Amino acid sequence: MTRRWELDALRGLMLVLMTLTHLPTRLSSPLGQPFGFVSAAEGFVLLSAYMAGMVYARMARKKGIDAMRGAFWRRALKVYACHAATLFFLFTVIAAVGLRIDQPAVKDLMSFYLAHPATALLTGLMLIYTPPLLDILPMYILFMLVSPWVLAHALRHGWFWIVAGSVLAWGLAQLGLGLWVYQATVAVTGLSVPFQETGSFATFSWQLLWVLGLWMGAGRSAEGARPLAFARWVTVLAVLVALVGFIWRHHGEGGQAAFGGNVGLNLLFDKWLLGPLRLLDLLALVAVVIHFGPWLKARVRRVRWLETLGAASLPVFCAHLMIVLLVLAIWGANPYAHAWWTDAALLLGCFASLYGVARVSLRLDRPQRLMDGPCGPMFPAAAAVLKGAGVSPPLAAQVPVPAPGASPGKGQAQTATAGSPPH
Template sequence: MKRLWEIDALRGLMLVLMTVTHLPTRLTDPLGQPFGFVSAAEGFVLLSAFVSGLVYSRIGYSQGVEPMRRAFWKRALKVYLSQAATLLFLFFVITAVSLRIDQEAVKNLVSYYLAQPHRGFIYSLLLIYEPALLDILPMYIFFMLLSPWVMAFGLRHGWLGVMAMSTALWVLAQLGLSEWIYAFTVHWTGLPVPFQEMGAFNTFGWQFLWFTGLWLGASRNAPDARPLRFPSWLVSLAAVVALYGLVWRHFGAHGQAPFGGDVELNLLFDKWQLGPLRLLDLAALGVLAVRFGPAIIERLPRFRWLEAMGSASLPVFCAHLVAVLTVLAFYGDSQTARPWWGDALLLLAVFGWLYAVAWAMLRWDRRKPAVNAAARQPSAMSRVQKPAAPDAKR
């Protein structure tokens, strides 16, 4: 299947914004949620789901449900191994360095692991204990494991039922579904992991974003697929909502906290729950991207380095975690620990590292088909023709 370089470039941009947000520099706050009350995480999840729907639905249509299911599971295993490797790096490298130099930022990050090292290690590999910054890939794995059945149902019966169920789960997530399930689980199993150590992302809220992207991607391969078009009144409304969110975010009194210290109202824009007003802001930006994105792309040069990072999104995402954890171990989480030129050098080094990882992975992926093709070629000895059988008439 031909890659969509525009999607790869957008995913690369989301990785850049996530890296800038997670690295403690003077750019962390200004570039956090740069387009309004929407972060790079929402864009990255939605784009990844769209690509998954596009790729795996094509497998489902052309080869059937079983090959599609195996492809999903293979991807889920790759993501799990990436998560496990990152956890090992955090526990046995970063934590060891931080204990030696007494780095509070990392000790706070892995406080449960330091208090309960054996339990912390086992439950992290079971994807129950999720240290901060390492809590998005477990959510991905969960979604990838669910997706084969959801995709098969959607391809056979349509997506109305799927999205109705997904919307209901999102509503229940806003009402405390995760906390209720956690309390029920602790009551019956005695689960020792505290709720706040199980990842910041509310899976029941974020599944709506994933399955929306999956549906949009799969719909592009449907036999009756039509180009996405929106009425002019909806585009105008989306422009007003997006502009209002952008101005509120960057010129409002409270920056990234829309309502300042009002916890209840801030939940309407909450990132971890995927609050309703946050979802509205994201939907407005999505409508504008679909309507004006193609025309903008035609006028811009292709950013090959962003495409490379988006094409190798999983290893680059893990590489960005390695960079962020390393910086936290040596510098802590202070955004002013270095002068401006120090921040510039740090960002240059980190993005050089991310591009090097992307380049190496893409080179490896291009090399594998060539190696496999060479392995399938008959050897030189086998190409020697056998002597012809003697003529029976002779």
């Protein structure tokens, strides 16, 4: 079982772009949405769903729906623990530093907590109150909790009604579905968390990305699955749309705001609602990557440090949040308040730290990977070590190991997978 290194590299790239966007440096604006009116968050969610679809659909086919459901829930619990840790870090360390320095950036970011600490802590742990920067993981957890039923239904009955329902929910979200659900919840429960404090991301819109990612990933894990391909006219149209989005983003008068100060038209590209033109730009970029990806993979030199970041994406994501919060608490949110060499030193230190976190995380996670993976043809030495320690690898891993120099038979062909779901 080998990892899909190109997917790890893409996730690593998304993490780098998110870090550059969130850190208050001179690079945050020019490198925000670098490929068009699409941010790293969309890529991160879509890639995570794609890999989850590959890994858990394969698990469901081999071990059954119950095993797949349990794996999803264990993963959601791990992500929840990471979210709770970052939440406590914000409420303790960042609150103490920000208030001591009297930092407006921090006081604005956690204003609801400062006004209602007990309510904020309780509802934060319930994934209701989600401060800025800490609102991706709660959405991710919700998607992970729902995914077992979605994937089980799709594997049994197909994807048509699931995708159709997801598109319908996205369309209703553009008309205010999220606010209506919030108001109905307040009327029933008396919830005291303001709507703007429940997270920037419109969950009913962003679920579409998750469903599309699950669908594509599950399809790739099926026996005899063929690579995704599009008609020539679709590819040409996708390239044109992606080019228009790229040029418009970098040479248009509005910069990251497609229509400048026109709030109404900018909703068509709205990030939080995943507006229709933004979704079109994203789908065009996805089609371009799918079409030209194999060609690039065969010709572009691998960037190992990006792969390392992507392979440990969950701890790296949490570490990047902690670094960004510390910088905001100490330096503030003004990207031009410091000299350029300060920005350079900050970025160098930040990415060195994130790489260190990734290396340590992968090293600590390696024994579990060896136990979960096929400690046979791919890891004969590891299998021997585990056996010597009195630990038996999984039954699926106990397959004959070819003699040195011998070529494996048809029954011993190695299977390439995505490895574990997003870390």
